[in-house]
Amino acid sequence: MPSIRTKEFTPRASEAINNPTIQESLGRLSNFRQGREEAIAEFGQERWDEYKKRAQEIKHETMEHLDHYLDMLSTNVERAGGHVFFAHDVQEANDYVAGVAQANNVKTVIKSKSMVSEEMGIADVLESMGIEPVETDLGEYIIQLAKEAPYHIIAPALHKSKEEVSELFERILGTPAQSDITALAAIARKVLREKFLKADMGMTGANFGVAETGTIVMVTNEGNGRMSSSLPKVHVATMGMERVIPRLADLSTFLPLLTRSATGQRITSYVSFATGPRRSDEEDGPEAFHLVILDNGRSNMLADPQLREALYCIRCGACLNACPVYSKVGGHAYGWVYPGPIGAVVTPSLVGVPIAKDLPFASTLCGACREVCPLNIDIPRMLLKLRSDANEGPKGTRKANRVEAMVMRGWRMTVGGPRMFTMAGKVATLLQWPLSRNRFLRRLPPPLSGWTRSRDFPKVAAKPFRSRWAAMALPPSKEGSDGD
Amino acid sequence: MAARKISLFVTCLVDQFYPEIGEATVRLLRHLGVEVDFPADQTCCGQVALNGGYRSHAVAVARRFVEIFRDSEAIVAPSGSCVTTVFTHYPELLSEFPELAGEVESLRNRTFELTQYLVDVLGVEEVGAFLPKPTRVAYHDCCHALRDLGVASQPRQLLQSIDGIELVELTDCESCCGFGGTFSVKYSEISTAILNEKLRNVDASGAEILTAVDASCLMHMGGAMRRQTMQARPMHIAELLASGLPGGACA
Numbered sequence: 001m002p003s004i005r006t007k008e009f010t011p012r013a014s015e016a017i018n019n020p021t022i023q024e025s026l027g028r029l030s031n032f033r034q035g036r037e038e039a040i041a042e043f044g045q046e047r048w049d050e051y052k053k054r055a056q057e058i059k060h061e062t063m064e065h066l067d068h069y070l071d072m073l074s075t076n077v078e079r080a081g082g083h084v085f086f087a088h089d090v091q092e093a094n095d096y097v098a099g100v101a102q103a104n105n106v107k108t109v110i111k112s113k114s115m116v117s118e119e120m121g122i123a124d125v126l127e128s129m130g131i132e133p134v135e136t137d138l139g140e141y142i143i144q145l146a147k148e149a150p151y152h153i154i155a156p157a158l159h160k161s162k163e164e165v166s167e168l169f170e171r172i173l174g175t176p177a178q179s180d181i182t183a184l185a186a187i188a189r190k191v192l193r194e195k196f197l198k199a200d201m202g203m204t205g206a207n208f209g210v211a212e213t214g215t216i217v218m219v220t221n222e223g224n225g226r227m228s229s230s231l232p233k234v235h236v237a238t239m240g241m242e243r244v245i246p247r248l249a250d251l252s253t254f255l256p257l258l259t260r261s262a263t264g265q266r267i268t269s270y271v272s273f274a275t276g277p278r279r280s281d282e283e284d285g286p287e288a289f290h291l292v293i294l295d296n297g298r299s300n301m302l303a304d305p306q307l308r309e310a311l312y313c314i315r316c317g318a319c320l321n322a323c324p325v326y327s328k329v330g331g332h333a334y335g336w337v338y339p340g341p342i343g344a345v346v347t348p349s350l351v352g353v354p355i356a357k358d359l360p361f362a363s364t365l366c367g368a369c370r371e372v373c374p375l376n377i378d379i380p381r382m383l384l385k386l387r388s389d390a391n392e393g394p395k396g397t398r399k400a401n402r403v404e405a406m407v408m409r410g411w412r413m414t415v416g417g418p419r420m421f422t423m424a425g426k427v428a429t430l431l432q433w434p435l436s437r438n439r440f441l442r443r444l445p446p447p448l449s450g451w452t453r454s455r456d457f458p459k460v461a462a463k464p465f466r467s468r469w470a471a472m473a474l475p476p477s478k479e480g481s482d483g484d
Numbered sequence: 485m486a487a488r489k490i491s492l493f494v495t496c497l498v499d500q501f502y503p504e505i506g507e508a509t510v511r512l513l514r515h516l517g518v519e520v521d522f523p524a525d526q527t528c529c530g531q532v533a534l535n536g537g538y539r540s541h542a543v544a545v546a547r548r549f550v551e552i553f554r555d556s557e558a559i560v561a562p563s564g565s566c567v568t569t570v571f572t573h574y575p576e577l578l579s580e581f582p583e584l585a586g587e588v589e590s591l592r593n594r595t596f597e598l599t600q601y602l603v604d605v606l607g608v609e610e611v612g613a614f615l616p617k618p619t620r621v622a623y624h625d626c627c628h629a630l631r632d633l634g635v636a637s638q639p640r641q642l643l644q645s646i647d648g649i650e651l652v653e654l655t656d657c658e659s660c661c662g663f664g665g666t667f668s669v670k671y672s673e674i675s676t677a678i679l680n681e682k683l684r685n686v687d688a689s690g691a692e693i694l695t696a697v698d699a700s701c702l703m704h705m706g707g708a709m710r711r712q713t714m715q716a717r718p719m720h721i722a723e724l725l726a727s728g729l730p731g732g733a734c735a
Contacts, residue, residue, distance in 0.1 A: 010671070017677045324660045328677040362671050364664030364678070365535060366627035381576075387537030408533060412541045415496065415527040416548070425500045440710060450672035454679070455707030458501050465499040465506035469522045472510055 002121040006335035009358035013329035032321040035264020059312040076214025080276025082289035112225040113137035114205025136224040151331035153317040202228035206239035226272040235286040242311040257374040261316035297350040312375040319369035341369035354399040360386035428460040491556035496528040508726035531569040564629025603638035610645030614728040622691035626698040663704035
């Protein structure tokens with residue numbers, strides 16, 4: 001499992017905010033936003049809403065009967081000649097994949113982009129066994145060379161400028177400096193082509209696992225998913241257990257939603273289907289196919305009615321692009337595999353609320369994520385639930401701040417009735433009196449110093465509304481609408 | 485216009501920090517023939533606790549709110565986010581009291597943000613307000629008003645009707661100002677980064693007044709506008725809509 005750095009949220013957010021190159025890269029998120037909006041406009045808003053509704057219904061049906069559909073998927077993969085392994089956690093999943101690699105005497109593994117494989121940290125495991133793992137998605141390849149984690153669900157190297165990529169290639173591959181993106185891609189393509197040809201195992205993710213046919217569906221723009229799944233003699237696909245969909249026909253609902261939400265494309269350059277290994281009468285394809293289905297805490301989310309719908313996520317990344325916080329702090333601040341609003345729900349749910357407490361709190365609850373989500377996942381509501389879990393959950397699962405909890409108890413007493421409330425206002429007017437001569441305060445003590453770092457704070461009014469109401473209660477004259 | 489009666493939920497922020505917004509709200513409503521009462525026991529809707537992750541406190545405050553406003557024909561607040569707390573969150577917050585379910589359902593549908601009430605309930609098209617001199621005004625869409633209540637056209641329609649206004653649209657008018665309640669204090673640097681982008685758009689619009697339906701977002705943006713001595717100043721929509729009406733000062 002990759003290291004969990006969720007506790008470093010604030011310093012890493014600060015780093016990103018103060019890095020002009022990263023801010024420029026994050027500025028490019030507007031291309032994703034615009035692409036998505038145009039694609040939906042072309043598709044038709046009403047039709048889009050219908051598709052969303054249908055997708056939600058399918059996901060609902062799937063999650064209500066998840067065991068049934070996973071069983072069906074497993075049966076049909078095996079019927080097609082593949083092997084299925086249900087992994088309770090990352091350790092089990094990694095052990096299984098390591099075992100497959102060992103049994104096949106694997107030296108090189110080519111990988112296409114997969115968030116679950118990041119969750120497993122399989123690349124490190126393979127490397128420790130002396131096996132070379134090679135990321136073949138261009139963005140993933142770049143961050144693999146840079147030894148970094150993905151920055152964005154669909155654009156892992158979003159934060160890298162072309163100059164940085166050129167430097168990286170120069171340093172590690174020894175290629176001459178290049179400022180042209182196409183030329184940089186050509187360098188990677190050349191290196192990767194050789195890896196593709198010599199790899200003896202391919203690993204892919206699965207955007208969807210179709211239960212009724214036992215088919216794994218991969219949505220890519222570079223064709224590397226197809227290469228990784230068909231060229232080497234062994235294909236290992238990894239998927240989270242929520243990726244299953246009941247029927248092949250359901251793809252006609254999910255694919256249009258996924259590609260438009262993600263990149264604004266009507267369809268990606270490649271949509272690849274893999275059903276088991278090569279048949280005896282087929283010329284291409286792997287000799288063996290393994291599907292690893294990972295739980296790793298997802299069962300807990302499934303069991304929680306307030307978090308269950310987070311499992312509807314199809315990993316399009318639209319919520320990241322729409323999020324004002326992600327747009328400033330970027331992907332690494334979130335400290336684990338899944339960044340942005342959906343990450344702020346998934347990460348605490350999978351790694352535990354106490355060590356990921358920052359994530360649900362680091363949101364303005366603006367609701368932009370929910371608005372763009374093709375599955376209508378109510379992320380803000382889930383963040384509220386996780387916040388409450390963090391402060392008021394059962395012992396051992398919470399991480400409350402005692403001072404803050406005390407302040408909140410004081411607040412509750414204050415708003416418990418008009419007398420206390422009015423008195424609190426009066427006390428505040430006395431306390432603030434020496435601090436400023438005008439209506440604003442320029443500097444406040446902690447914790448409010450966070451506010452006054454960049455903003456003036458208004459003083460409490462000398463006479464609150466409730467004291468003015470008496471004078472207003474009876475209008476001076478019988479005021480009519482013709483009173484002017 | 486038929487006689488209407490509403491209970492004003494002034495919100496804790498307006499009560500203690502911006503009483504003049506409350507006064508403008510009352511003037512505006514009365515000018516439109518609405519009878520206003522102010523239940524004196526009111527304090528807060530509970531949003532602070534809900535958003536802060538102190539659900540149990542929010543539940544207690546929500547229960548209070550229901551008791552105080554249970555007999556009100558309609559409840560109107562000069563805030564989108566406080567109304568959202570009632571409209572979007574009360575059913576879940578009070579779900580542990582099944583005996584209140586019917587009452588909560590009715591209450592949430594009788595609770596309105598000010599411009600929502602004026603346009604959607606009363607059918608007001610113009611309020612008769614006027615500004616002493618032609619003024620460029622930009623409207624900021626507050627997140628909860630926009631996304632939870634669907635308030636977007638109502639304030640714009642009313643603002644357009646003000647004599648002397650030149651309403652301008654902000655680039656990315658629907659993006660958050662970075663306030664987010666305690667977020668603005670706990671994650672001050674992130675909040676400020678989001679805010680600065682918003683203020684660049686306000687500046688570029690050439691607006692002299694930045695208006696919105698929520699005093700909280702305006703407190704946030706206005707606090708930085710003041711710190712940065714920007715030309716634009718914040719003004720709550722109730723004050724703009726009440727400018728030039730009897731019994732009040734001009735904007």
